[in-house]
Amino acid sequence: MSDLADIPDPLSLERQVCFALSVASRNVIAVYRPLLEPMGLTHPQYLVMLALWEHAPLAVKDLSRMLQLDPGTLSPLLKRLEAAGLVRRERDPDDERALAVVLTPEGRDLRTDAEKIPPAIVARLGMGLDELQHLHESLMRVIAAANAANGHATA
Amino acid sequence: MSDLADIPDPLSLERQVCFALSVASRNVIAVYRPLLEPMGLTHPQYLVMLALWEHAPLAVKDLSRMLQLDPGTLSPLLKRLEAAGLVRRERDPDDERALAVVLTPEGRDLRTDAEKIPPAIVARLGMGLDELQHLHESLMRVIAAANAANGHATA
DNA sequence: CAGCATTAGTTGGTGCACAAACCATTTGTA
């Protein structure tokens, strides 16, 4: 008679793949929170600002592709950023459907504060840069694998 | 004159740490979604069921510690699981404050379906088990580092 | 050029996540 207690539990084992990923994500974001809060940003808003500092102006479609986020998620988020005075949501004159999200001067200036965040995070985590780099490579492979599994283009 | 374009952008570079983590988490959960949906479970609910299949009965406090989730998140989630007929929320007779979350027969039976999920995920991702194992170890180190940074006990 | 499919964004609904305020039970102690 097979004793279930003897078999290494696949549910317990595999739980670590998805579970560790979501816990790591949430807990690392929690490290960002006290640093972002004085800037008046949430973590997703911070990511949007990163994209804009690098590539503004951007359409919702572009942000959606870069951040791999639903337009339905970005739409209200961008309105909050606009209400905070960091961005403006204009219409692209060449295509009246598309939005051109641009930075306000205040939004541009916030970059100075944001530059202090990465070193502060690394210091708080107390992990080696090489290990973080290595983790990043692993994550990129998982992202590619998940995107392929979800039928997204490999781009 | 310093040309900013020449400097490797710390904001763009570091973005990968937090950003890759959240994208990987969301996109891997998206791989689970079509498998969990026919079971009537969301991914967080699946994690709660995993904990219960292994350790029921559990108090909200125990689930909160195991899954590293706020009690305020678990409370309505457990009510939805109860509404779905998978768990019952009883009172611990020894401590009327504590809840004893127990599995219903339907909740217990669902484990049979759940056992098909881990291999299906691995197949869909198409990644080697060794690489997943390696990723898991990296994630555990990040979780420990983040917990330390957030002032949690190292447990 | 008329009409239909496509594309860009928004809206509404459900559910997760966190923080703060709150309530009830227990525990510790003066």
Next chain:
DNA sequence: TACAAATGGTTTGTGCACCAACTAATGCTG
């Protein structure tokens, strides 16, 4: 034994995240 502190959960409010349905502008094709 009364009462204050601590503990276990719930509630409320804000903000993500996804999906499906919708609107408006554009493009394509007969």
